[in-house]
Amino acid sequence: MAKKKKTVFVCQDCGYETPKWLGKCPGCGAWNTMVEEVVAPETGGSSGSGGLRLGLSDAQKPQPIGEVAIEDLPRFATGSEELDRVLGGGVIPGSMVLIVGDPGVGKSSLTLRVCADVARAGRSVLYVTGEESTRQVRMRGDRLNAIADKLYVVSETNMETIEAHIENTKPELLVIDSIQTVFKPEVQSAPGSVSQVRECAVDILRIAKSKGIAAFVIGHVTKEGNLAGPRVLEHIVDTVLYFEGERNAEYRVLRAVKNRFGSTNELGLFEMRDIGLVDVPDASKLFLSDREGDSGTVIIPTVEGTRPLLVELQALVAPTPYVPPRRTADSVDIKRIQLLLAVLEKRVHLQVGACDVYVKVAGGIKIDEPAADLGICVAMASSFANRQIRSKTIVFGEVGLSGEVRAVGQADVRINEAKRLGFEHVVLPMKNYRQLAKEIKGIKLYGAETIGDALKLAMPRS
Known part of the structure; x- marks a missing residue:
């Protein structure tokens, strides 16, 4: 009599397992995400004195941490300075990088270009595609000028066959496009399910660590913008990179949300052209317009990791007969906007309680650092009073509840970037002003102790 297969219900968002179907996942709270999957039978083997005894080498045995040999893992360049910046200086052999983004954002285009650049540098590269044929990849390679002798392409989704290709090719860089299409035959569930994604990711990690291969894995996102598949996948890999930006926009932002070998504060910028994604080395010019003199518009210097960026922030404050008034923010935390509006009304006596407020960052780049507080307040006050901000001025500083x-940190970096781009005035916190007044030359500094002082300095009466 055939043995009945054991099944469990697995949440496709977080990987929570339960023996019976549930409408709501107890692990993450998502609805209708439980899918029935067959449990793989356990392999034979016994423990105790009669079990299998493994012969461990000295390198595999536990040893004091002070006696562990430290190997210098040299990074190698990807050919993209922006990607190298986000990775922390390049790719480390034996690491596993997960690249996530919306469909059409440029994940495959960027990785194929990187593969070609690495192959031209003399390293063997294996590009495994599960969504396209090799002809389609070749056509994209011709368009992107990503053709190299040591770049090998194969269309395969079986993990066992992929491992055989890796043994034969012996690449230094491996790309899997995408992890949701790869499957293991012994796992009784469909490709893209929690079990398949988890098991295949573990196999790729094992291959990368044991053979010293740098692995890039491309992943899909859900309609909410989260990684499709179990959250445990983010814990397996060494680095998680997220692509931001609309598919119809001309530029893309690449951020690291996890990086075991570098900072997660760095940001990479790319521009989408006919030849694919191209690095944007001078990012500040991308986010600044040529127009000046509009009320409600202010330039804010923000710092992403070690990279200073000047971004244009726009605010529109207009009276409304509707109650309650609307508060809308794009690329800025709406709760931060509400807090700063309360500070303006209480400390500066701006009657914004009966006004609609809209805040937008030109270019769509997200701002979440406190140094943008003062610039946001100045922009909203400028729009409310319909007064222009001083020409060629940047504003930055953190605003407290008492006004x-x-x-803020790295004030000198922000000022030097503004000076490089031709700005002439800086409104900054008084403490930063006292520290930098004698050091910074060629640009006028104005120190502000309160938000009221900052408004007077940024919008002087003629």
């Missing part, structure tokens, strides 16, 4: 302007 004080607090100092």
